[in-house]
Amino acid sequence: MQWTKQSEQTVYENRWFSVNLADVELPDGRHLDHFLIRLRPVAVATVVNEANEVLLLWRHRFITDSWGWELAAGVVEDGEDIAHAAARELEEETGWRPGPLRHLMSVEPSNGLTDAVHHIYWADEGAYTGHPVDAFESDRREWVPLKLVPDMVARGEVPAANMAAALMLLHHLRLGQDGSPHVPEGGS
Numbered sequence: 001m002q003w004t005k006q007s008e009q010t011v012y013e014n015r016w017f018s019v020n021l022a023d024v025e026l027p028d029g030r031h032l033d034h035f036l037i038r039l040r041p042v043a044v045a046t047v048v049n050e051a052n053e054v055l056l057l058w059r060h061r062f063i064t065d066s067w068g069w070e071l072a073a074g075v076v077e078d079g080e081d082i083a084h085a086a087a088r089e090l091e092e093e094t095g096w097r098p099g100p101l102r103h104l105m106s107v108e109p110s111n112g113l114t115d116a117v118h119h120i121y122w123a124d125e126g127a128y129t130g131h132p133v134d135a136f137e138s139d140r141r142e143w144v145p146l147k148l149v150p151d152m153v154a155r156g157e158v159p160a161a162n163m164a165a166a167l168m169l170l171h172h173l174r175l176g177q178d179g180s181p182h183v184p185e186g187g188s
Helices: 082-094 146-154 161-175
Strands: 004-013 017-025 031-039 042-047 053-061 066-070 072-075 096-098 102-107 118-123 126-128 140-145
Touching: 004 031, 042 082, 042 096, 042 161, 053 082, 053 146, 066 161, 072 082, 082 096, 082 118, 096 118, 102 161, 118 161, 140 146, 146 161
Parallel strands: 042 118
Antiparallel strands: 004 017, 017 031, 042 053, 042 072, 053 066, 053 140, 096 126, 102 118
């Protein structure tokens, strides 16, 4: 049941994304026009401290007119290493410089419409460097106990699926299924 792209053309493009139209052949031979959005990779990062608290941003998203907890995130610049971009975004948005980053996961948040890939990293230490340069990105920045994450996700306080997935995985890695703290071996 594989769909096959026969051709693709750009309809609109700027430095952030392009909107393309593809001619797609379905398995039964029919064709359909399918719009897709091509995006640059996104780098995401956070720190989990010794008290098993995760550094989060409370922010408003005007597109959905919703408030929620998120990890620091931003576009990977051309030629930039993804882990470096994640560390840069974390410091710009929170004022915290992470220690050595570990890759947590890479996700495709909406692969039926876009080719976006979000690369999520975390560190178990960080250093406060001062007020965030991009403080306008969030209303506040807080250390939130990981033990609260499942209930926060269930209440809709983490509306972005990629952020919810990352926080649930961090909860599992740091607290395990029984909720008791443990330190994971290595990183992926």
